[in-house]
Amino acid sequence: MAVRLSQVMGRRLIAGIPTLWLLVLFLIPFIIVFRISFSEVRLAIPPYTPLINWHHGAPHLEVHWSAYSFLFTDPLYVSSYLYSLKVAAVSTLCCLLIGYPMAYAIARTGDATRPLLLMLIVLPFWTSFLLRVYAWIGLLKNNGVINNVLLSLGVVHHPLALIQTDFAVYIGIVYSYLPFMILPLYANLEKHDPALLEAAADLGARPWRAFVGVTLPQSLPGIAAGSLLVFIPAVGEYVIPTLLGRTDQLMIGRVLSDEFFENRDWPVASAVAILILLFLIVPILLLQRVERRQMEAGQ
Amino acid sequence: MRTRGWFARIALVLGLVFLYVPIVSMIVFSFNNSRLVTVWDAAHSPTLRWYGVLVHNEQILTAAWLSIRIAVTAASAAVVLGTLAGVALARFGAFRGRLLLAGMVTAPIVMPEVITGLSLLLLFVAMAQLVGWPRGVGAVTIALAHITFCMAYVTVVVQSRLAGFDESLEEAAMDLGARPLKVFFRITLPLILPAIASGWLLAFTLSWDDLVITQFVAGPGSSTLPMVVFSKVRFGVTPDVNALATILVLLVAAGIGISTVWMRYQQRRRERDLQLAAAANL
Amino acid sequence: MSSQPTPAAAPSAAATPDAAHYVRIVDVSKKFGDFTAVDHVSLDIRRGEIFCLLGGSGSGKTTLLRMLAGFETPTTGRIEIEGQDLSRVPPYERPVNMMFQSYALFPHMSVEKNVAFGLEQEHLGRDAIRRQVGEILEIVKMSGYGARKPHQLSGGQRQRVALARALVKRPKLLLLDEPLAALDKKLREHTQFELLNIQQRLGVTFIVVTHDQEEAMTLGTRLGVMNHGRIVQVGTPSDIYESPATRFVADFIGSVNMFAGEVCANGADGLCIRSADLGCTVRAERAAGGAHGATVWTAIRPEKVQISRTPPEGAEAAGGENLVAGAVKEIAYMGDTSIYLVRLDSGSMLRVTLPNVLRGAERPIAREERVWLSWHGSSPVVLTE
Incomplete structure (x- = not known):
């Protein structure tokens, strides 16, 4: 490209404005969270100790580990972290098991019906997430639709405890995040050359062998992208466990929110956030890598 | 081949049933007369009773109006910022700061919302201390937060649209004498307009729907619709929320239905044109 | 380096220096990081000729073309047209136009709008633009297609529109990047002769980049064979075929x-x-x-x-x-x-x-x-x- 001052200025502006915006409203906020996580709570405005104290005119760094040591000594936090990871992992697996055959079926249907099917997958995503989770309350409650049907059919004699269970949380997460699993899988499966399966069959592979040997390995990037897109936000999920989940075992997102809003303990809330991020940094980097590769391959 | 094809097809049907049963049941029970929501009151149903309750609910209407205003603002600003970022990432090659921008722009998509919400609130508090602005949390801080996570989606949509377009289109325009700014407005912008439009809709929906981040950065007197709904449904099912959900679902379905029909029409016209061109081939 | 005699210096060049040195590429190099795409190339192009740059992929021919168009800036050396140094002039101010390999027709504009685009940038009057667009479409035999959109055209028709769009501004130099590569074999032969015809009619100087030796032989008045970023030999098609200068050229051509x-x-x-x-x-x-x-x-x-x-x-x-x-x-x-x-x-x-x-x-x-x-x-x- 010919180098010109006005052009260079223009480019700097185009890239610079969004960069600046994200620096101020995305990166700096994280630095603040990081910094507050090393403070102690106090009754003041703001409700935490400053990081740098001025003693006789000289700056004095004050680092408190109390928020973190608190997290590791109180079993509530440790169990919440582990529980969140378990819920996210199980839900991701369920999403994959349900979503893969669906994506496969869509990729194999004719050109005429495929847009309709894709629209049906995406449509719930455009309606309110909150209201879709809410809909499950009506289905799962003790006097909800499912229990009423089962009772009237005589399958059960007492209403099943469906809501406020792990099962309800799995249902809620799978239900809400299923499109995020199906779409990247579909995008991957749709690109597969049908001649590869024909070649496998021609070489004597039975359909199942051809699937395991040809289709599955090729769809690994789609599986990775879909699974990460479900797993990462599921770990920090707040609405679904609050509306559908247990009251005796909280997920970590809820713990963070409660620390902040109920206990007004900003340093502990910040430390919880930092530790969630530590758990997620590897999956997030992995996802960015998968997506960058796909974008490059697409070009 | 055959067995697996059937397995996948059955899974698809069951999956779609799974996706739509809750929505359908919500719509059905919005016409139920009973306050007990899930018990069908056959004597007095269907009824529009809860729609009447809904349109007279001052709190919901106020919140909906606030949500619309925030969503329009956030989507519009996010489209501008996201387009800039998308153009930079797709067209500027390897520039200084590319990695920073690319990393930051996609991160809000996957970041757990509680963390984004917490960090943004702490930023606003710190800013208020340092520069005296914003004076408090409310509609402005909600909009700022929404712009930040919405622009990520717009960037992705715009960037992938641009990646699908031959860069030589812009070079050709420049070669024919158009300056960079003109190239952008005459060539690049018209090409990515569909992406920008869908980016705007996506951003609008995300902003309109967001609860968790909004809860952190909202203040007293600035309750958005999801906040009001959440506080209502947290303590059980309320029939007027069913009515609200039905209206939203029908609006979205109508919108998507119309756009699908339109796209199909365009597609068909395009195919016909291609056949004509092939017939006229030299 | 610039004092080194160019292989193209034919005896007749001395008589009409202007025509012989119409385009001068003087000691031009282009580096992308550690990679040298074009390595100290010096070349003179005569007015009105069709000069073919022939080479395999990665030989540097496309980079050289993009430097002529202004999309890349030479790391060293300079490019002159009629004695004017263009090395630092941006593409939108060069009297040079290009026909892209992909044709790069603007998909959202009609054929007429595509062809008029370049003229509009010169702020010509509406009537003048319409007249010139009509003329050039006539020349490329696309008169009846002005209102069509690019996706409504066949490959051969698109190629003609791309040619018209690049020629309508009467550039001092027309660059063609693999002009026939996207056409099928039958159409390619036909188009080749038509291209020659149009070039002779308008007298515009052409530089064609191609990897196809047959295309280079039939189109080019002279050929420059490139390898590893260098010009290995310059000469008429028969010079290069009958008297290759190196083993590479002998092996590459025929x-x-x-x-x-x-x-x-x-x-x-x-x-x-x-x-x-x-x-x-x-x-x-x-x-x-x-x-x-x-x-x-x-x-x-x-x-x-x-x-x-x-x-x-x-x-x-x-x-x-x-x-x-x-x-x-x-x-x-x-x-x-x-x-x-x-x-x-x-x-x-x-x-x-x-x-x-x-x-x-x-x-x-x-x-x-x-x-x-x-x-x-x-x-x-x-x-x-």
């Missing part, structure tokens, strides 16, 4: 039989080379001197070799020079010609092409048949690098 050998005599009647690979002595009448004992390569085009069942007359008198014997191993029938692969007594393979002049001629040479191969003393080309 097919060739190449054998290493040693210079054994250097007399008035040409150079004498003894080649163990070939199993005979080669006399090259049109080769310049070479030191006695130096290793050289002789290149002989397959169509310049005669094939016969008996030794040709007078072969004995020549003392076995330019004559070898062998057995036919493969015959490929190509329609207009046949290719014979002959295993020589030395063990090497030699390729011969013969035109199939007569239909159902006398008993053709068959596989495994023993044959004599000979060539005229003017045929071998002697290469030192």
